[in-house]
Amino acid sequence: MQGRVVAAGGRSEERPSRQINVILRNSEPPVISQTLPDAEPAVISKTAGQHQGVFAEIQKELDQLIGLENIKELVYEIFALLQVKQLRTEAGLLAGSQVYHMIYKGNPGTGKTTVARIVAKMFQKMGVLSKGHFIEAERADLVGEYIGHTAQKTRDLVKKALGGILFIDEAYSLARGGEKDFGKEAIDTLVKAMEDYKDQFILILAGYSDEMEFFLHTNPGLPSRFPIQIDFPDYSIDQLIQISESMVKERDYILMPQAILKLKQHLVAEKNESPHAFSNGRYVRNVIERSIRHQAVRLLNQYSNGSPGKLELMTIRTEDFKFDKNSNK
Ligand SMILES: Nc1ncnc2c1ncn2[C@@H]1O[C@H](COP(=O)(O)OP(=O)(O)OP(=O)(O)O)[C@@H](O)[C@H]1O
Ligand SMILES: [Mg+2]
Numbered sequence: 216m217q218g219r220v221v222a223a224g225g226r227s228e229e230r231p232s233r234q235i236n237v238i239l240r241n242s243e244p245p246v247i248s249q250t251l252p253d254a255e256p257a258v259i260s261k262t263a264g265q266h267q268g269v270f271a272e273i274q275k276e277l278d279q280l281i282g283l284e285n286i287k288e289l290v291y292e293i294f295a296l297l298q299v300k301q302l303r304t305e306a307g308l309l310a311g312s313q314v315y316h317m318i319y320k321g322n323p324g325t326g327k328t329t330v331a332r333i334v335a336k337m338f339q340k341m342g343v344l345s346k347g348h349f350i351e352a353e354r355a356d357l358v359g360e361y362i363g364h365t366a367q368k369t370r371d372l373v374k375k376a377l378g379g380i381l382f383i384d385e386a387y388s389l390a391r392g393g394e395k396d397f398g399k400e401a402i403d404t405l406v407k408a409m410e411d412y413k414d415q416f417i418l419i420l421a422g423y424s425d426e427m428e429f430f431l432h433t434n435p436g437l438p439s440r441f442p443i444q445i446d447f448p449d450y451s452i453d454q455l456i457q458i459s460e461s462m463v464k465e466r467d468y469i470l471m472p473q474a475i476l477k478l479k480q481h482l483v484a485e486k487n488e489s490p491h492a493f494s495n496g497r498y499v500r501n502v503i504e505r506s507i508r509h510q511a512v513r514l515l516n517q518y519s520n521g522s523p524g525k526l527e528l529m530t531i532r533t534e535d536f537k538f539d540k541n542s543n544k
Contacts, residue, residue: 224520241403264299270294281282281457286445290337299343312414312441315343318431319421321447324497327421328382330447335380338417346378355389357401365397369404377412382419387426390433406436450495455482458496462503463531468510473533478502481538506535 277287293315302309315338319327333350339347343520356372359365373381385390389398409418422430424446431437450458456479463470470478481502486493510531514523 231388248435262370266298266341267471269337270298273333273337273340275499279461280326280409281461282450282454283326283330283447286447287444289445290330290334293334293339294341297343302494314440315408316418317420317443317445318427318441319419319445319447320424320425320427321421322423322449322491322493322495324493324495324499325447325449327447327486329496330445331380331382331419331421333419334419334436338380344379344417348376348379349382350378351377351382351384353384353520354398354401356407357383357389357537360397362400366399366404369401370408373405373408373412373416376416380413380417380419382421384425385422386420387422387430390430402434402437406434406440409440438488449493450488453478455495455499459499460505462500466503467529468507469529470531471533474506474531475534477533481536502536505537506531509537510535 238490270291273290277283277290280287296313300449303310317334320491321327328351334345335344335349350372354370357369358366359368389401393397405418418441420427420430420441431441456475459475459478460470486499513535514527514530517523
């Protein structure tokens with residue numbers, strides 16, 4: 216939809232098209248022109264315009280991720296909300312605050328940490344978080360060794376995260392030991408910190424789907440404190456191949472078609488063999504990085520008296536994928 220707002224009286228205000236896309240996108244006729252009082256021209260918001268640029272940058276990073284459509288949509292929703300909130304504030308309307316604490320559910324390597332980092336950047340650039348730094352923690356960073364130690368450790372961690380995002384991986388492990396475990400003290404301290412430092416940091420808890428469901432039910436106050444819950448599904452074989460291709464491209468390499476085929480067969484076998492332990496994008500990254508090492512050794516052996524050309528330096532061949540299992544060699 217175009218970014219020309221027709222103000223009442225037929226006058227048209229020229230403005231960069233990006234500026235109001237967020238309001239008009241997917242919407243019916245541009246209501247804004249009907250609701251503006253006669254004499255009032257559409258207001259050009261400088262901040263909102265800047266934010267559109269921010270989103271373009273975030274979107275570029277998201278677009279590089281394969282799949283994850285639900286997540287891309289949600290990030291856009293959050294952006295739209297923040298943008299409209301800004302416009303409402305500038306228009307003197309109420310712009311209530313939202314809770315952005317989140318739960319990311321999914322198997323290893325499904326992109327949880329990657330997405331959390333992008334989201335942290337967006338919140339910082341949109342002015343929701345003052346610093347936008349990203350602290351990744353796990354059970355050992357929160358749980359102490361004696362009574363009172365855990366609360367202190369958890370509080371210290373939250374203080375470090377103020378102005379940014381605190382991302383706790385495998386968060387369900389905090390609930391693992393039951394009532395007597397110090398993990399419970401960590402959860403209680405986190406819940407309190409969410410009240411004490413409301414709006415000053417965003418907490419993201421991540422972990423396997425089932426375990427996170429269990430975790431949320433260990434404390435009745437938890438589910439409502441995390442209004443945004445996102446599922447990170449396992450990648451299909453085709454998506455894993457696309458991820459491999461984008462990883463090699465990023466590193467200035469290319470995969471030969473036969474090499475792709477070999478990789479594909481290996482991924483099918485590997486996924487079938489350990490469907491629950493398969494680590495998705497992380498697995499693919501390790502395989503690609505290993506193939507790059509093998510390619511380097513192959514090239515040195517092959518070109519002991521000269522140097523390979525540019526194309527050869529870039530090419531990953533079938534023999535560079537060496538899989539441990541005999542059946543996939
Ligand atoms: N959709 C995707 N597109 C491209 N690369 C991806 C995608 N998802 C994951 N990756 C890559 O896979 C690797 C693992 O991703 P990440 O660390 O974000 O997963 P995770 O869900 O946090 O894993 P874990 O639960 O093991 O911590 C990274 O190198 C990341 O760049
Ligand atoms: Mg992670």
